[in-house]
Amino acid sequence: MNQFAADNDICGRADLTVVLRRFYTAAFADRRIGPFFTEIAGTDLEVHLPRITDFWERALFRTAGYGRDAFGPHAALHTARAMTAEDFGRWVQLWNAAVDGLHRGPNAERAKATGERIALALHKRLAGEDPALLRREDTRGFVPLAALELRSPA
Numbered sequence: 001m002n003q004f005a006a007d008n009d010i011c012g013r014a015d016l017t018v019v020l021r022r023f024y025t026a027a028f029a030d031r032r033i034g035p036f037f038t039e040i041a042g043t044d045l046e047v048h049l050p051r052i053t054d055f056w057e058r059a060l061f062r063t064a065g066y067g068r069d070a071f072g073p074h075a076a077l078h079t080a081r082a083m084t085a086e087d088f089g090r091w092v093q094l095w096n097a098a099v100d101g102l103h104r105g106p107n108a109e110r111a112k113a114t115g116e117r118i119a120l121a122l123h124k125r126l127a128g129e130d131p132a133l134l135r136r137e138d139t140r141g142f143v144p145l146a147a148l149e150l151r152s153p154a
């Protein structure tokens with residue numbers, strides 16, 4: 001099967017479940033952002049996955065109810081350890097890689113654009129309380145994706 005066939009777009013919850021498991025497996029293992037999940041929040045992936053799948057199903061297809069507070073957990077994390085522009089840039093890079101590795105099409109593009117938009121919004125809201133964390137580039141609406149900053153230490 002051609003992995004990039006035209007009909008290989010993200011089609012619904014079943015596809016999201018696979019993309020999200022792939023993304024969080026990579027995120028948990030990542031040297032830069034993994035510790036937010038594994039050390040600070042102590043996230044149970046099997047609890048987090050159905051919630052985050054609801055979140056994305058609602059964001060992309062409007063077919064699931066997600067009524068939880070998505071900002072609160074990040075504010076708590078940020079208090080425990082500042083979440084930097086580079087952390088959000090790394091999140092975006094891993095999210096794009098998870099989507100691109102499995103799907104191609106308009107919904108996949110929307111998933112990536114939505115991820116970057118929310119990452120930027122979260123970063124601005126968190127860093128806004130601590131302007132030292134806002135880099136100059138951020139005022140242009142860009143999560144810095146400089147390879148140097150994003151590459152996990154070898």
Ligand code: HEM
Pocket residue numbers: 033036037041042043044048051052055068069070073074077083087088091114115118119120122
């Ligand atoms: C550096 C970037 C990020 C890190 C380190 C991070 C980490 C976390 C952690 C540790 C939690 C708590 C999970 C738990 O319940 O144990 C969480 C929750 C959540 N994250 Fe993020 N996150 C990041 C960016 C994002 C972005 C960009 C989005 C949206 C596209 C997002 C969506 C969510 C949502 C919706 C929840 C709440 C799930 C619930 O309903 O409990 N996160 N995040």
